[in-house]
Amino acid sequence: MEQRNIDTYRTGLMHTALAYFLWGILPVYWKLIDHVGAEEILAHRVFWSFLFMMGLIQLNKQWAQLLEVCKRMIKKPLLLLSLILSSVLISINWFLYIWAVNSNHILETSLGYYINPLISVLLGMVFLKERLNRWQYASFILAAAGVLFMTMQYGKFPFVAIILALSFGFYGLTKKVTKLNASIGLTLETMMVMPVALIYLITIANKGESAFFAFSIGTNAFLIGAGIVTAVPLLLFAKGAQHIPLFMVGILQYIAPTITLLLGVLIYDESFTSTEIITFSLIWSALVLFSFSHVRGMKEHAWKLKKKKTMEM
Numbered sequence: 001m002e003q004r005n006i007d008t009y010r011t012g013l014m015h016t017a018l019a020y021f022l023w024g025i026l027p028v029y030w031k032l033i034d035h036v037g038a039e040e041i042l043a044h045r046v047f048w049s050f051l052f053m054m055g056l057i058q059l060n061k062q063w064a065q066l067l068e069v070c071k072r073m074i075k076k077p078l079l080l081l082s083l084i085l086s087s088v089l090i091s092i093n094w095f096l097y098i099w100a101v102n103s104n105h106i107l108e109t110s111l112g113y114y115i116n117p118l119i120s121v122l123l124g125m126v127f128l129k130e131r132l133n134r135w136q137y138a139s140f141i142l143a144a145a146g147v148l149f150m151t152m153q154y155g156k157f158p159f160v161a162i163i164l165a166l167s168f169g170f171y172g173l174t175k176k177v178t179k180l181n182a183s184i185g186l187t188l189e190t191m192m193v194m195p196v197a198l199i200y201l202i203t204i205a206n207k208g209e210s211a212f213f214a215f216s217i218g219t220n221a222f223l224i225g226a227g228i229v230t231a232v233p234l235l236l237f238a239k240g241a242q243h244i245p246l247f248m249v250g251i252l253q254y255i256a257p258t259i260t261l262l263l264g265v266l267i268y269d270e271s272f273t274s275t276e277i278i279t280f281s282l283i284w285s286a287l288v289l290f291s292f293s294h295v296r297g298m299k300e301h302a303w304k305l306k307k308k309k310t311m312e313m
Contacts, residue, residue, distance in 0.1 A: 012243025024259025048227025106264030112164030146282030182238030
């Protein structure tokens, strides 16, 4: 039994790490089709993600689950509104990420996803009344100092990083309300915005502005593949995260922005001056404090549960 638990843990660890690795190298994929507008890439990403997820629903025989959620949406307007909101938020996040990568702002996307865990905790405090400890407050101060320093040095606010972090943070908040599994959730989210994506694709096709109907096999393959590169990491994460502790998920999530940062500097030659070094150093210091606080909190919670069980015996 113990060996089985170890094997399950290892499998969960591998799936989760692979998901973050794939998210980390995603800029490479978007760079391959940077001659296509971000709006068209997003529309294809939504459309093909929806079709891919419908195929998975059929393969996994999840139609009953999907129909059950649709019935709940009719009975519970809050669920419907939450799904609409989450679909809009993830669409904003996807669009901005694609635009930023293909406009040579990869480092700023990396900064956004480093900040994201801190934003998520802040949103939890504001909307879910979750309490913060002194280590978490200190991490926010350091992160804010990093953003402020970059703003003062360049004379402009890092909007890409902050909007990416906020949109994904609020997206995570809406997911707490819907509480749907990964495949059903992504299917419904893409279904909500798919009509808009389809109308946009038909409109640009009628105007003769569609990259897809330029009939480039390579471009079309990558546009269709956008559905796969969207769904696969999410499904890997959903499968892996349930078998490993939450603190481990918290540590592994930094794989993606770290890979993205390295790609931006080493492969795509984005500027990494003393300003970026100081900014990222402050953010990394904030994340060290944040991770320390997270692990410490998990250990204290486990100790309290153990003590409670001992007293009950």
